[in-house]
Amino acid sequence: MVDMPVGHRSYGQACPVAHALDLIGERWALLVIRELRLGPRRYADLQSALPAISPSVLAQRLRDLELAGVVRKRTLSAPIRAQLYDLTPWGADLEAVFVALARWGNQSPHTPLTGELSDDTVMLGLRTFFRAGPAQWNATFQIHLEHESYHLRVRRGRLVELARAEPPGPVDAVISTSRAVLHALLTGALDNNSARASRQISSTGDSTAVDNLLATLTRPASPT
Amino acid sequence: MVDMPVGHRSYGQACPVAHALDLIGERWALLVIRELRLGPRRYADLQSALPAISPSVLAQRLRDLELAGVVRKRTLSAPIRAQLYDLTPWGADLEAVFVALARWGNQSPHTPLTGELSDDTVMLGLRTFFRAGPAQWNATFQIHLEHESYHLRVRRGRLVELARAEPPGPVDAVISTSRAVLHALLTGALDNNSARASRQISSTGDSTAVDNLLATLTRPASPT
DNA sequence: CCGGATCCTTATAGATACTG
DNA sequence: CAGTATCTATAAGGATCCGG
Numbered sequence: 149m150v151d152m153p154v155g156h157r158s159y160g161q162a163c164p165v166a167h168a169l170d171l172i173g174e175r176w177a178l179l180v181i182r183e184l185r186l187g188p189r190r191y192a193d194l195q196s197a198l199p200a201i202s203p204s205v206l207a208q209r210l211r212d213l214e215l216a217g218v219v220r221k222r223t224l225s226a227p228i229r230a231q232l233y234d235l236t237p238w239g240a241d242l243e244a245v246f247v248a249l250a251r252w253g254n255q256s257p258h259t260p261l262t263g264e265l266s267d268d269t270v271m272l273g274l275r276t277f278f279r280a281g282p283a284q285w286n287a288t289f290q291i292h293l294e295h296e297s298y299h300l301r302v303r304r305g306r307l308v309e310l311a312r313a314e315p316p317g318p319v320d321a322v323i324s325t326s327r328a329v330l331h332a333l334l335t336g337a338l339d340n341n342s343a344r345a346s347r348q349i350s351s352t353g354d355s356t357a358v359d360n361l362l363a364t365l366t367r368p369a370s371p372t
Numbered sequence: 373m374v375d376m377p378v379g380h381r382s383y384g385q386a387c388p389v390a391h392a393l394d395l396i397g398e399r400w401a402l403l404v405i406r407e408l409r410l411g412p413r414r415y416a417d418l419q420s421a422l423p424a425i426s427p428s429v430l431a432q433r434l435r436d437l438e439l440a441g442v443v444r445k446r447t448l449s450a451p452i453r454a455q456l457y458d459l460t461p462w463g464a465d466l467e468a469v470f471v472a473l474a475r476w477g478n479q480s481p482h483t484p485l486t487g488e489l490s491d492d493t494v495m496l497g498l499r500t501f502f503r504a505g506p507a508q509w510n511a512t513f514q515i516h517l518e519h520e521s522y523h524l525r526v527r528r529g530r531l532v533e534l535a536r537a538e539p540p541g542p543v544d545a546v547i548s549t550s551r552a553v554l555h556a557l558l559t560g561a562l563d564n565n566s567a568r569a570s571r572q573i574s575s576t577g578d579s580t581a582v583d584n585l586l587a588t589l590t591r592p593a594s595p596t
Numbered sequence: 597c598c599g600g601a602t603c604c605t606t607a608t609a610g611a612t613a614c615t616g
Numbered sequence: 617c618a619g620t621a622t623c624t625a626t627a628a629g630g631a632t633c634c635g636g
Contacts, residue, residue, distance in 0.1 A: 157609090157626090160424060162485040163493045164477030164500075165406055165470055171480070175628070178397070182389055191599050200384060202629050207600060217481050229636095231599075241476055246389055248468040253388030255462060256395070257441050261386040269387045276388075381607085381628090399609070415618050426610050431619060455618070 156212070171216040172242070176201050178249075180209050181218065181235065181242060185275075186268055186298070187312040188222075188234035197266065218242070250276045267293040270331045271310065277334060279364050281305040287357040288319040293327050302361070321353030323361075333365050340366055380436070395440040396466070400425050402473075404433050405442065405459065405466060409499075410492055410522070411536040412446075412458035421490065442466070474500045491517040494555045495534065501558060503588050505529040511581040512543040517551050526585070545577030547585075557589050564590050 159166040172178055176198070183189055183197045194206060210233060213219035218239035222232045235242075250273070253261075270293070282305050289300040299316070301309040329348045332338035340362035343349045351358045383390040396402055400422070407413055407421045418430060434457060437443035442463035446456045459466075474497070477485075494517070506529050513524040523540070525533040553572045556562035564586035567573045575582045 158487075159403060160487040161403075161493065162487040162489040163406075164474040164480075164485065164497075166403060166477075166487070167480060167482070167485050168473045168477035169402060171477075171482075173397075173399070173402070175397070178393060179383060179385075179390060182387075192597085195599095200629085202631095203600060204602085204630095205628060208627095238479060238481065241479060244472040245469065245476055248472040249392045250388040252465055252469055253390075253392035253395075255465060256388075256391060257462065258391070258395075261388065261391050263382075263384040263386040263390070265386040269385065273388075419618095424610090426612090427619065428611095428621085429609060432608090 168245075172213070172218065174209070174212070176205055177209050177213060178242075178246075180206070180213065181239060182246065182272070183268070184219065184233060184235045184239070185243070185246065185272060186310065188232040190230055190232060194233070197268065199264075213239075246272075247276050265327065265331065267296040267327050268312070270327050270334065271296075271298050271312075273334045274330070274365065275307060275310045277365070278307045281360060281364050285360060287321070287354070287360070288315065289357070289361060290315045290319045290322045291330075292322070292324040293330065300361075319353065320357045321351050321355070321361075323349065323351045323358060325349040333362070336366065392469075396437070396442060398433070398436070400429055401433050401437060402466075402470075404430070404437065405463060406470065406496070407492070408443065408457060408459045408463070409467070409470065409496060410534065412456040414454055414456060418457070421492065423488075437463075470496075471500050489551065489555065491520045491551050492536070494551050494558065495520075495522050495536075497558050498554070498589065499531060499534045501589075502531045505584060505588050509584060511545070511578070511584070512539065513581070513585060514539045514543045514546045515554075516546070516548040517554065524585075543577065544581045545575050545579070545585075547573060547575045547582060549573040557586070560590065 156170075158170045161167075172181065179198055180194060180201075183194055189197070191206070191210075194210075195201070195203065198206070210219060210221070214221055217236055219233055220236050220239075222234065224230050224232060271291070281302070285302060285305045287302045289302075291298045291300060296312055297314060299309065299311055299313045299319070300307065325343075325348060329338065329343055333340060333343060338348075340349075340359075344362075349362075380394075382394045385391075396405065403422055404418060404425075407418055413421070415430070415434075418434075419425070419427065422430070434443060434445070438445055441460055443457055444460050444463075446458065448454050448456060495515070505526070509526055509529045511526045513526075515522045515524060520536055521538060523533065523535055523537045523543070524531065549567075549572060553562065553567055557564060557567060562572075564573075564583075568586075573586075
């Protein structure tokens, strides 16, 4: 096993769970990684997404996660010269852990959840709770929320991409709505027909594709 | 949302992942829960399974997890009068999180893992990496390792129960082996034919059932 | 500005001893 | 056996500062 950075506590067990927690179990670590699930971010982006983390802890976590091989730091070439953090392929494999944690957290008896709710959180809810559709369904979307825009790609009924980005090419439909409305759809507090009827969701492009997408989101239970 | 215990830090985000980490994200919490995955334990059992945890931290975690609704504390009636900790149904739902974490940890570039390796860890590896067999396969087993005995039940090709226990009734086969041998089988360092040939695994009862079980364990990759 | 480093204070974890 | 009490060592939280 590769040595841990000095000064790092390890659980000292030859158990894959303990090992995983040695790498990503410290306070804030998984939330930093979570911020990178929808695409690369800069240091300042992470700070504003996680206002309660202190700069020293954020810097420490990024260093540790980079050393662990979960996060990668890139410096964009001139004239941009910005530093970006993103997930390594192995870091992106934490997706299954996030899905399991989110589904479990959603079953919590301590609901409803309170606190900050960001555009990213709602979109990640969409990713976590997206249900596969018919195998012949292929579509691309752009979704605009208040502060961010996202690109979705559905292939064979499955959500194969969801990232913070302007679409690389033409999309089948562009959807504009608010964080609150999308959140209400995901939690089941609102159904897609009434949302569209009351013009809380607007779209341009292939409206059948939009209907299909909204249909996979409406749920019986109540995620967040 | 139900109030957190006073003095408890919360991430303060309305995100199911952040909420889950508020409840089970503190140091040692998931490892304490892990020790309960194979059945109830007493305080002293937990201490010896996690020798590096201090008594005050263990007591604190048990209190917090009980308050969170993940762990339950029971006092056995007279004349036993022992106190047992076990998982609530919702706590047991963390199974999916453990499986995801264990699979991720196993793909770590920092392997091979070093440190303590307990009977429980190896048996949990069996649970994590058990591959479903034919739907008509039903069987029960008892497995003896060095220090513990376990009860397994396979129904319709799936592992529906694996707990630290003497079997409640007759089993199809009783298997005796060592932690090291079972671990080697799971990691692929040893194959079941040579293990049985060299008598590192012995069994009584239905030997076809034993063959079927060992066949699901032998793997191409290398878990721990 | 952005990307941190530094300093100081507070909260938690770790170690050891001890008690109902 | 099942913890609590006490003390020390680290890590996190918060404010400020600094170099590119």
